Amino acid sequence: MAKSYRRLNLFMAKPLEDGQTFSNLLTDAPVDTYSMADILGIDGILYVKQSAAKRPSWGSLLDEVTGHDVTDLENRSSSAVLLLRVDGDIFAFTFGYGRYLIEQSLFVQDFGLRTALNTLDDKSLRSVDLHTLEDQPVQKKSQAARDSEVSIFGIDILRDVLRAVTGVPKRGVSLMQISGGDALFSFGVEMDATDFPAIARQIKGYYINDEYKTSFAWVDNVRKVKDAVSIDALNAQLVHAVSTRNPELMVTLPEIGSWDKILGFSFTRNKDVVRPVINSADYIATISDLTRITIEGLKRDRLFVHDVDGNITEHPVYRCIYFEIVNGDKTKIIFDGRWYEVDGTFISRIVKTLDLIQISTLTFPAVEVWDEGGKSKIESEGDYNTRAATAHGYFLLDKKLVKTDRTTSPIELCDLLTPAKQLVHVKHRKGGSAGLSHLFAQGGVAAEIMLGDKAFRKKTRMVLRGVSPTASDLVPLDTFKSTDYEIVFLILGEGSATLKQNLPFFSKVNLSKAYENLTQRGFRVSIAGAPTTPRLTP
Known part of the structure; x- marks a missing residue:
């Protein structure tokens, strides 16, 4: 032949x-x-x-x-x-x-x-x-x-x-x-x-x-977990996360999709209900009895991908789950149906960097919590920022947006600005690692643009002048020095003493990256926590 x-x-x-x-x-x-x-x-x-x-x-x-x-x-x-x-x-x-x-x-x-x-x-x-x-x-x-x-x-x-x-x-x-x-x-x-x-x-x-x-x-820096006993134990924790509707659990495509051709997604037991995005809550809602969910069930259940030509491809839900488990100094992650263990060298580097980050010396009030109509409530970031600014004489810049041609949308310089040139960025701990990573990215982007963009500083001064006649002087137009400023990441819902060690793993990664990037540019960086306290009734 x-x-x-x-x-x-x-x-x-x-x-x-x-x-x-x-x-x-x-x-x-x-x-x-x-x-x-x-x-x-x-x-x-x-x-x-x-x-x-x-x-x-x-x-x-x-x-x-x-x-x-x-x-x-x-x-x-x-x-x-x-x-x-x-x-x-x-x-x-x-x-x-x-x-x-x-x-x-x-x-x-x-x-x-x-x-x-x-x-x-x-x-x-x-x-x-x-x-x-x-x-x-x-x-x-x-x-x-x-x-x-x-x-x-x-x-x-x-x-x-x-x-x-x-x-x-x-x-x-x-x-x-x-x-x-x-x-x-x-x-x-x-x-x-x-x-x-x-x-x-x-x-x-x-x-x-x-x-x-x-x-x-x-490629071995992130290793696959291959031991059957370890995988069984991790799978048991994954089943518990599904059965308790853990909000950190995500369902996602296990491979890069052709999004120009994808019509939507559906799941086993609800195949005809096609939604334009994948939501783990949609999958969990299809399970009538969460107490009986098993790994075998996650492997049998399917995520269906519907394309515009009428074709349907499918993936086992187990292969589509992304979830992380942190146990002491070990971090395990499941993605594409496989468990990974993050290399200890990576974790050690992150821990060493976190040790360098100081706890802020600023004073912040505790976050108020209360019961209302039988449901637990917690003070919103906006209400907290207003109260903290009033209580301690900080300038309130929450939602005061500044336009810049270096980002796709206007940004905040910070949420709170002190007379001592401390830029405080605030985020709730309850938002999970995604929200906290946004916090660290937000602080890094704002500081870098302020350092390198004179036009941004000019617009910032106008915004500050609208907040207080004296605030605009805190951001000079021509003689800006990064060493004069401290970037403070304030996380609501946990005290400063336990904050760093209790952050989600990838929040630690992003905090360490933000610290390294900002300190290399001359900024000081610190972190602070605000624990919860019962709201006093009048």
């Missing part, structure tokens, strides 16, 4: 349990089964999804626009998977949408990425996909115009998890244009039909070596 260039996608299955066959590796989608040609001598089966033509969802809109039925609007997606047994291992070559025919939890989860890192030239990368371990999951894809070194992609090796990479193979690797991410390894090769077993055997050899540690050792 003549060899020709092919682009192939390959997965490697975990060992089958006793009595299981190839079909146990598939989802429940209806398939047609084809045996292998006897002449090839291949131990395998081809599965092809039974599919019917569908009219795209936007067809009815075109009917309405034209006033009659528009014909020849049909979509048909093709899906196939070739399962082979080679030297006792089982491999899946997928074609079209074939990756959605296999139950991916039954395949080796780091097969694609590790194989790619073992075979790629680290100086000839084309693109990287990253998941940044932040208070909110951020997925990023960076693509270079030409073959580039890994340093070009701006990877933060202490926070970024490498999820996929594409590039040119290193010398001696007989493949072309390699991509790998999680369980999927994709590559180009000159081949014919008889070569499938040899290709699978060759790539298994690439997977099992450790050559990646020469150039990509940093």
Whole structure:
């Protein structure tokens, strides 16, 4: 047979349990089964999804626009998977949408990425996909115009998890244009039909070596939790978080989506209710008895992704959950159905930086709490800022916005400004890590713009003059010195003594980053807490 260039996608299955066959590796989608040609001598089966033509969802809109039925609007997606047994291992070559025919939890989860890192030239990368371990999951894809070194992609090796990479193979690797991410390894090769077993055997050899540690050792800074006992214990805590409606639990797409084509999302037991955004509360609302939720249930339940062409893809909810668990100096995070442990070096660096941040010497009132109509209430940030300004003679700048061409919208200089040039930024602790990270980012952005933008300082002086005739002098127009200012992050709902150690993990990360950035520019930085106190009734 003549060899020709092919682009192939390959997965490697975990060992089958006793009595299981190839079909146990598939989802429940209806398939047609084809045996292998006897002449090839291949131990395998081809599965092809039974599919019917569908009219795209936007067809009815075109009917309405034209006033009659528009014909020849049909979509048909093709899906196939070739399962082979080679030297006792089982491999899946997928074609079209074939990756959605296999139950991916039954395949080796780091097969694609590790194989790619073992075979790629680290100086000839084309693109990287990253998941940044932040208070909110951020997925990023960076693509270079030409073959580039890994340093070009701006990877933060202490926070970024490498999820996929594409590039040119290193010398001696007989493949072309390699991509790998999680369980999927994709590559180009000159081949014919008889070569499938040899290709699978060759790539298994690439997977099992450790050559990646020469150039990509940093990928182990965030490690996967592999011990079954540890995973079971973490899963038990995850089930508890779902059953108690923990607000820190998020449901998100486990891979970068084509948002220009996504119509919306739905969940098992409510598949026809399509919403434009993913909300964990929508999923939890579909569960009638939260006391009976299990990990198996999270794996069975699906997040459905509806696109504008009428196609529906799905992901196990377990794979879509993002949640962090902090236990002492250990931080575990689940994302894309896998648990990660943050490297101790990273945590040690954060702790050392936090130790440098002083507790503010300013005086702040406690935050008032009370019961109203049988519900617990807590003082709003706006009311608190007004009361603190009045009680201590601070200038109230909450919601006093200043326009600047360096941000997409006007910003606050701070919430409270003291006569001693202390800029106080205020946020509730109850808002969780996302709100606190916004607080630290807000303080950093405002200080940097004030330092480097004379036009911003001019507008700020006008705003300050409207607050008090003497306040504008606190921000000079031409002789601004960062060393004259202190940035104070005030967190409502907890006292200063326990504040730093009780911050959510990624809030600690962002506070340490803000501290390093601001102090490098000459600003002083401190933090303060305001505990709660019962409101006195008149």
